[in-house]
Amino acid sequence: MTGKVHIIGAGLAGLAAALRFADEARAVAIHEAAPQAGGRCRSYFDSSLGMTIDNGNHLLLSGNRAALDFLREIGSEAEFVGPGSAEFSFLDLTSGETWRLRPNDGPIPWWILQSGRRVPGTRAADYLDILRLLFAPQGAPIKAALNCRGLLYERLWRPFFLAALNTAPEEGAASLAAAILRETLAKGGQACRPLVALNGLSSAFIAPALRHLESKNVQIFFERRLLGIKFDAGRVASLDFADERIEVAAEDKVILAVPAPVAASLVPGLITPQSFRAIVNGHFKITPPAGFPPILGVINGTIEWLFAFPDRLSVTISAADGLIDLSRDELARRIWSDVARATQIAQPMPAWQIIKEKRATFAATAEEELRRPKAQTAFSNLVLAGDWTATGLPATIEGAIRSGFTAAEAIL
Ligand SMILES: Cc1cc2nc3c(=O)[nH]c(=O)nc-3n(C[C@H](O)[C@H](O)[C@H](O)COP(=O)(O)OP(=O)(O)OC[C@H]3O[C@@H](n4cnc5c(N)ncnc54)[C@H](O)[C@@H]3O)c2cc1C
Numbered sequence: 323m324t325g326k327v328h329i330i331g332a333g334l335a336g337l338a339a340a341l342r343f344a345d346e347a348r349a350v351a352i353h354e355a356a357p358q359a360g361g362r363c364r365s366y367f368d369s370s371l372g373m374t375i376d377n378g379n380h381l382l383l384s385g386n387r388a389a390l391d392f393l394r395e396i397g398s399e400a401e402f403v404g405p406g407s408a409e410f411s412f413l414d415l416t417s418g419e420t421w422r423l424r425p426n427d428g429p430i431p432w433w434i435l436q437s438g439r440r441v442p443g444t445r446a447a448d449y450l451d452i453l454r455l456l457f458a459p460q461g462a463p464i465k466a467a468l469n470c471r472g473l474l475y476e477r478l479w480r481p482f483f484l485a486a487l488n489t490a491p492e493e494g495a496a497s498l499a500a501a502i503l504r505e506t507l508a509k510g511g512q513a514c515r516p517l518v519a520l521n522g523l524s525s526a527f528i529a530p531a532l533r534h535l536e537s538k539n540v541q542i543f544f545e546r547r548l549l550g551i552k553f554d555a556g557r558v559a560s561l562d563f564a565d566e567r568i569e570v571a572a573e574d575k576v577i578l579a580v581p582a583p584v585a586a587s588l589v590p591g592l593i594t595p596q597s598f599r600a601i602v603n604g605h606f607k608i609t610p611p612a613g614f615p616p617i618l619g620v621i622n623g624t625i626e627w628l629f630a631f632p633d634r635l636s637v638t639i640s641a642a643d644g645l646i647d648l649s650r651d652e653l654a655r656r657i658w659s660d661v662a663r664a665t666q667i668a669q670p671m672p673a674w675q676i677i678k679e680k681r682a683t684f685a686a687t688a689e690e691e692l693r694r695p696k697a698q699t700a701f702s703n704l705v706l707a708g709d710w711t712a713t714g715l716p717a718t719i720e721g722a723i724r725s726g727f728t729a730a731e732a733i734l
Contacts, residue, residue: 333708336707342727359528364376390402396531408427410617429508448472455500486502496688546564557701576703595685605676615630696711696712709722
């Protein structure tokens with residue numbers, strides 16, 4: 323094949339697209355605006371904690387097949403660790419109850435028949451309601467297909483879909499929730515084992531991907547922000563960066579793997595999602611109590627998921643738009659109050675860091691779902707990638723990687 327491929331953006335979508343070309347006899351260049359790769363999925367050295375942390379705690383599920391393919395291809399599958407069988411620990415901060423949700427490995431969900439494996443206070447019959455979600459019509463909100471009240475909702479479906487959609491499930495798109503369900507829990511416990519990057523996201527995804535791509539002669543340019551695209555006769559004719567213009571030859575292709583608002587500003591007439599939801603992460607430099615679960619779902623608290631790393635306790639709060647304007651000190655105090663109760667740690671608040679991502683992901687509502695464009699564009703040599711394109715999944719690592727693969731395949 324001839325012609326160079328220009329990939330704009332070195333987030334997971336752009337890196338995944340590049341991986342697909344790595345073994346092709348084709349010149350590939352990645353142009354990234356930031357001084358580093360990874361976009362919304364990376365690690366950095368945090369000087370107030372004195373350690374390297376992730377921009378946000380990221381959870382994979384073992385059913386995320388594209389993400390696991392990506393990791394295998396770059397040789398770092400072992401960086402993501404989790405239990406051999408699906409298991410999720412929960413704590414209800416109001417009642418003090420704790421439980422472990424333990425779906426069985428296979429697709430026939432006999433776990434709901436065993437009170438010790440399901441949510442306490444629920445009956446097996448309660449779980450049948452979820453089937454309506456799987457068959458909800460396109461464009462329906464979750465609340466039209468699922469009873470968004472009651473113990474099972476509060477203790478299972480709400481935390482599960484809130485984390486997956488980063489959108490209050492009541493306003494979330496049923497199709498996106500159903501897609502997650504189909505690829506994970508509905509396949510059985512072996513497809514929903516929780517996996518976390520033991521040494522951080524950059525060590526698992528980014529550094530090995532860059533090494534792999536460089537070994538395949540993919541060129542990677544940092545601090546190279548695309549400022550404009552010149553279109554001519556229905557195709558991209560040149561790419562305007564701050565310090566240079568690159569002419570795009572007739573046989574060259576461009577993959578635009580930047581966030582939705584950036585893509586919308588660069589491509590005339592492009593319709594993209596317009597509303598976003600925040601994520602707040604809190605990190606506390608303290609050794610977790612011995613035997614504390616690696617991931618704890620917290621019900622009836624400000625915090626939603628508590629991650630226990632060897633050197634810190636980290637919290638994720640999804641769809642955190644109601645908290646984003648609070649001061650960092652106030653957030654740290656509130657979050658630590660929940661963490662201290664959940665862990666029964668009695669000491670004063672340790673060194674902390676609060677990371678607010680205001681536009682963490684697009685809002686996974688039925689309205690925004692309609693605004694997600696396909697990879698192919700109206701321009702013959704321009705393809706889109708990114709978690710906001712029409713992947714059929716919410717904005718996740720899995721969606722971003724699949725979008726990159728799809729964009730590359732559209733060209734290949
Ligand atoms: C706090 C947080 C927690 C999350 N938790 C999870 C989780 O637990 N599980 C999960 O699956 N997903 C999670 N996600 C979602 C996941 O991180 C994203 O879906 C994924 O990283 C998006 O990748 P992307 O490549 O589509 O976009 P991005 O990561 O945004 O990459 C776009 C890249 O384009 C670059 N760029 C922008 N403008 C230009 C320009 N003009 N020229 C050149 N380059 C440009 C950017 O610098 C960036 O590197 C989370 C996200 C956040 C923010």
